[in-house]
């Protein structure tokens with residue numbers, strides 16, 4: 001699967017408060033439809049608002065050229081833009097509390113339309129400058145799932161051996177992890193794509209920009225998981241690709257500009273999993289003035 005390369009030539013802005021104003025298009029490669037549309041909607045050429053995160057001036061008031069880009073983004077973006085406030089009043093807390101990590105599925109396939117709905121939901125997560133620095137690789141066929149599981153497994157085996165873990169433990173952990181990946185009806189490999197972000201001459205701000213992108217990848221994945229739960233599906237988060245990024249990329253023949261960060265398994269839970277309790281709020285809120 002060909003994916004967008006790092007073709008951005010975005011100029012460094014001297015301050016995170018200043019938009020460079022350059023929003024070059026990123027080629028969408030050969031995404032099969034309708035993922036081509038999703039890729040367009042998430043590519044840097046059509047940022048949702050095309051301006052820094054702290055600038056909420058309406059696009060049309062500031063720059064008519066921007067309005068054109070924004071209008072294009074709206075038409076290329078996933079549907080639901082009109083019903084801006086239609087989600088208000090839903091019992092979100094129930095959804096947030098209901099979602100839980102699932103690690104075993106009952107084998108029923110997940111319809112493609114449902115998967116697309118989840119991916120679309122993810123696209124509405126907040127992101128730095130609205131640039132959506134994430135790309136998704138969706139796997140539902142056995143062959144690519146096995147290829148990914150085998151490649152990551154081989155790398156993990158090497159790492160576990162380095163840790164000095166007993167052979168039997170290594171074998172058990174590897175088999176469990178492989179099974180989890182191969183048996184999941186659908187996988188979403190979430191990759192970071194930094195090509196559209198602002199660039200800075202100094203490392204510190206560059207690092208902050210990258211962290212923002214990673215933060216927003218997490219927001220996108222949580223949105224996806226909540227959407228899955230809302231639609232009767234379940235999901236689980238595997239950090240494995242983060243520990244073997246090049247291996248995961250090579251296994252799926254992905255562009256070097258894509259940085260694998262997480263693997264989500266999606267399907268219908270085989271059983272209700274153990275629920276992890278949460279810490280009391282007073283442990284987490286260190287100050288509430």
Ligand SMILES: Cc1cc2nc3c(=O)[nH]c(=O)nc-3n(C[C@H](O)[C@H](O)[C@H](O)COP(=O)(O)O)c2cc1C
Pocket residue numbers: 099100101102103237238239240275276
């Ligand atoms: C960044 C991140 C990495 C995670 N990696 C893994 C993982 O590799 N394997 C796994 O089984 N769960 C993983 N999880 C899921 C957590 O273990 C899970 O969210 C946590 O135990 C709370 O349980 P809950 O999701 O059921 O509420 C990860 C979660 C996050 C946010």
